[in-house]
Amino acid sequence: xxxxxxxxxxxxxxxxxxxxxxxxxxxxxxxxxxxxxxxxxxxxxxxxxxxxxxxxxxxxxxxxxxxxxxxxxxxxxxxxxxxxxxxxxxxxxxxxxxxxxxxxxxxxxxxxxxxxxxxxxxxxxxxxxxxxxxxxxxxxxxxxxxxxxxxxxxxxxxxxxxxxxxxxxxxxxxxxxxxxxxxxxxxxxxxxxxxxxxxxxxxxxxxxxxxxxxxxxxxxxxxxxxxxxxxxxxxxxxxxxxxxxxxxxxxxxxxxxxxxxxxxxxxxxxxxxxxxxxxxxxxxxxxxxxx
Numbered sequence: 001x002x003x004x005x006x007x008x009x010x011x012x013x014x015x016x017x018x019x020x021x022x023x024x025x026x027x028x029x030x031x032x033x034x035x036x037x038x039x040x041x042x043x044x045x046x047x048x049x050x051x052x053x054x055x056x057x058x059x060x061x062x063x064x065x066x067x068x069x070x071x072x073x074x075x076x077x078x079x080x081x082x083x084x085x086x087x088x089x090x091x092x093x094x095x096x097x098x099x100x101x102x103x104x105x106x107x108x109x110x111x112x113x114x115x116x117x118x119x120x121x122x123x124x125x126x127x128x129x130x131x132x133x134x135x136x137x138x139x140x141x142x143x144x145x146x147x148x149x150x151x152x153x154x155x156x157x158x159x160x161x162x163x164x165x166x167x168x169x170x171x172x173x174x175x176x177x178x179x180x181x182x183x184x185x186x187x188x189x190x191x192x193x194x195x196x197x198x199x200x201x202x203x204x205x206x207x208x209x210x211x212x213x214x215x216x217x218x219x220x221x222x223x224x225x226x227x228x229x230x231x232x233x234x235x236x237x238x239x240x241x242x243x244x245x246x247x248x249x250x251x252x253x254x255x256x257x258x259x260x261x262x263x264x265x266x267x268x269x270x271x272x273x274x275x276x277x278x279x280x281x282x283x284x285x286x287x288x289x290x291x
Contacts, residue, residue: 010034012227015274024275025055028229031273032060032101038094038226040219040269041103044235046070049105052231062100064090066219068107071246084210085168091120092206094222102223106239110261115215116222120207124176126200128183135163135176143209151191154208164189168208172197220267228269232276240264 008027009016019027031039043049046067057063067083068074090102091113114120122138124130139156140146147155150164150173157164166173170188175196177185188197220226230236247260 010273012271012273015276017276018278019275020278021051021055024231024277025052025059027275028052028056028101029060031227031229032099035227036099038099038223039101039229040109040223040226041101041229041231042109042236043103043105043231044239046105046107048231049103049108053103056101056103060101062098064093064100064102066090066102066104066108068105068111070107071243072250074107085208087210088168088207091222100223102219102226104219106236106243107261109219109267110243110263111219112216112261113218113222114210116217122205123202124183124186124205125202126183126186129181130183131181132158132161132163132178139163139165139205142205142207149194165205166191167203167205169206174200174203176203216262218262218267220269225270227271227273230272230274233274234276 007016008030010031016027028039028041041049041052043052046069049065049067053063053065057065066087068087069080069083087108094100094102120142122142124135136146136156136158144154144156144165147157150157150166153166153168153170155166155173161178163176163178164173165176172188173191175185175187175189176183177187186200186203188200189195190197220228250256251260
């Protein structure tokens with residue numbers, strides 16, 4: 001398919017129209033070959049982001065998804081735990097030195113994230129000096145919820161000098177046994193029988209929630225000033241208009257003065273490429289609310 005290189009353009013600011021969904025995937029792959037940097041693929045909706053991710057991940061393993069619910073669902077109902085865990089996984093992988101393609105929707109791109117420099121994990125080793133209550137406070141700060149019994153990911157329980165914990169990335173929960181203010185043992189246990197299993201010498205506990213901080217970062221900052229590919233810019237603009245109206249209405253209804261997410265002007269994405277798919281052909285279609 002070398003003949004496509006005569007049609008494809010890769011310079012910053014390029015706009016390509018009337019690509020099929022398949023050619024769009026091929027074009028993103030070619031961008032990866034020609035750019036030694038992270039690439040964010042920005043779509044107007046979570047549905048479109050999932051479609052591109054499902055196709056690209058099959059042929060490019062360094063593909064990540066940063067999904068975010070629509071505004072009203074995340075603010076009024078509840079943010080999906082599955083989407084939250086996927087976002088946390090993506091942010092964790094972006095700390096590697098690998099180059100990734102990050103697929104996100106408009107809500108994910110504009111989402112407030114904790115400052116990039118904040119430590120969002122806790123490292124424990126057998127023999128460490130740490131007070132039990134200090135550990136409990138750290139677990140709460142990382143987003144873990146206290147329960148009487150640990151049975152699922154994201155929970156912790158306290159019984160005397162024993163702290164049970166189910167980390168986000170473990171198949172089984174962890175039991176931390178104290179001897180005074182020193183960690184005596186760390187071991188896995190079965191969440192059904194509650195029986196202890198294998199000993200663990202060290203443990204890295206990752207955050208299970210998007211930690212709150214005064215200094216906020218964007219996905220763009222986490223990706224280290226990547227190349228941003230706008231897929232159907234006209235649709236992104238239409239979705240942004242509706243999103244802005246939803247935010248204004250929500251803030252007025254709830255007497256909120258502070259900003260709730262970044263604006264497009266806040267994110268200084270210097271290097272852009274625009275791709276218009278064949279389904280829209282770059283035509284500015286009006287987005288409509290679906291009830």
